[in-house]
Structures are given as structure tokens and as C-alpha cells.
Amino acid sequence: DVKVTQSSRYLVKRTGEKVFLECVQDMDHENMFWYRQDPGLGLRLIYFSYDVKMKEKGDIPEGYSVSREKKERFSLILESASTNQTSMYLCASSPDDFQRNIQYFGAGTRLSVL
Amino acid sequence: EDKVVQSPLSLVVHEGDTVTLNCSYEVTNFRSLLWYKQEKKAPTFLFMLTSSGIEKKSGRLSSILDKKELFSILNITATQTGDSAVYLCAVEAYGNKLVFGAGTILRVKS
Numbered sequence: 001d002v003k004v005t006q007s008s009r010y011l012v013k014r015t016g017e018k019v020f021l022e023c024v025q026d027m028d029h030e031n032m033f034w035y036r037q038d039p040g041l042g043l044r045l046i047y048f049s050y051d052v053k054m055k056e057k058g059d060i061p062e063g064y065s066v067s068r069e070k071k072e073r074f075s076l077i078l079e080s081a082s083t084n085q086t087s088m089y090l091c092a093s094s095p096d097d098f099q100r101n102i103q104y105f106g107a108g109t110r111l112s113v114l
Numbered sequence: 115e116d117k118v119v120q121s122p123l124s125l126v127v128h129e130g131d132t133v134t135l136n137c138s139y140e141v142t143n144f145r146s147l148l149w150y151k152q153e154k155k156a157p158t159f160l161f162m163l164t165s166s167g168i169e170k171k172s173g174r175l176s177s178i179l180d181k182k183e184l185f186s187i188l189n190i191t192a193t194q195t196g197d198s199a200v201y202l203c204a205v206e207a208y209g210n211k212l213v214f215g216a217g218t219i220l221r222v223k224s
Contacts, residue, residue: 043214105156
């Protein structure tokens with residue numbers, strides 16, 4: 001079974017703090033993704049990566065950055081957290097083959113910024 | 115702009131009922147449509163559809179795609195309380211990117 005692990009289920013931070021959300025997958029997948037999920041808006045893509053050290057902006061990258069130093073790990077960074085970044089953050093991965101569009105998700109990190 | 119719209123937004127049914135969830139889309143370069151189920155944890159993959167008119171089935175769940183009318187439906191027969199979840203529809207429109215709908219919240223009452 002594919003396992004995508006996010007480091008924290010719940011996180012509370014203060015405005016202006018630097019926040020790191022970590023995601024690790026154990027299936028040697030090339031592709032990794034970060035989404036945020038808000039009620040009524042569904043999942044929106046923040047950043048994704050096709051390979052180590054590669055990153056691409058998604059639909060809502062403002063206020064976020066990412067790091068992929070190793071194939072299995074994809075980190076989302078909030079440089080200076082703001083209250084409008086309070087959300088559920090989901091990480092996903094997919095292989096780079098004929099099933100590349102089937103993404104496997106982690107359990108999510110619910111971030112509250114106070 | 116690529117768009118995926120799911121309806122209804124929420125639904126309450128009784129055990130044993132049959133439900134139909136809808137997903138319509140407007141995307142460029144359509145490649146596939148996917149359904150996920152999300153309980154209080156990670157979304158889990160249900161179906162991937164690429165061809166019109168071919169039903170995918172898994173137990174009490176089934177889904178079909180209409181590429182001419184640009185929609186898909188997800189049917190659940192003989193619903194159980196364990197079917198209570200958010201059902202997400204996503205369309206692969208470009209590269210590996212998925213465009214998600216807002217989801218349908220299904221609650222099955224015993």
C-alpha cells in the first residue's frame with residue numbers, strides 16, 4: 001500500500017511565524033503535490049514537483065514556497081504565516097507512469113494561524 | 115479557466131437509499147476524471163474514467179462518464195452509514211495536475 005505521511009495532524013501557529021509542513025511518501029513516486037482544502041472551494045493546488053529539486057507553481061502559490069531535496073520528501077513552507085492561511089493542507093504523490101494521474105493523499109494537516 | 119462543479123453540495127439519506135452524485139466540468143485538454151472518497155482522513159481513490167459510456171463498478175459504487183455532455187455521475191446503491199463522507203470529483207486537464215470540485219457531503223442516517 002502507498003503511504004503518504006504528513007508530519008502533523010494539527011498545528012497552531014502565530015501570525016508572522018515561519019511554518020514547515022512535511023510530507024514523506026514511501027512508494028518511490030516521482031510526483032508530489034501540495035493542496036489546501038477550504039469549505040466550498042475544494043482542493044486547490046499550491047505547488048507540485050516532478051523530480052528532486054524541481055518545483056512548479058500551482059494555482060495559489062502566493063505566500064508559500066516548497067523544497068524537495070530528496071525524492072521521498074516534499075516540504076511546504078509558509079514564510080510568514082497569516083490568518084488567511086488557516087486551512088487543511090493535503091500532500092499527495094503519484095508515480096510517473098500510466099497511472100500518473102492517480103494521486104495518493106496523506107491524512108492532512110489542519111493549520112490554525114492565530 | 116478550468117472548472118469542475120459538483121452537485122448537490124450536501125445530501126442526507128437513509129440507509130438503503132440509492133444516491134446519485136453529479137460532476138460537470140469545463141476543462142481544456144481533458145484526459146481523465148477521477149472520484150475520491152474522503153472521510154476524516156486522507157482522500158482515497160475510487161474510480162478513474164477516460165472513455166464515455168463505460169461504467170466502472172466496485173461493489174455498490176458505480177460511475178460513468180459522458181464526454182459529449184461533459185459530466186460524470188457516481189451512484190451508490192443500498193447506502194450504509196459507512197458511506198458517509200465527502201465525495202470529490204477531479205479532472206486531469208494538463209500534465210499531472212488535477213482540478214477538483216468542491217465536493218459533495220453525503221450523510222447516511224441509520
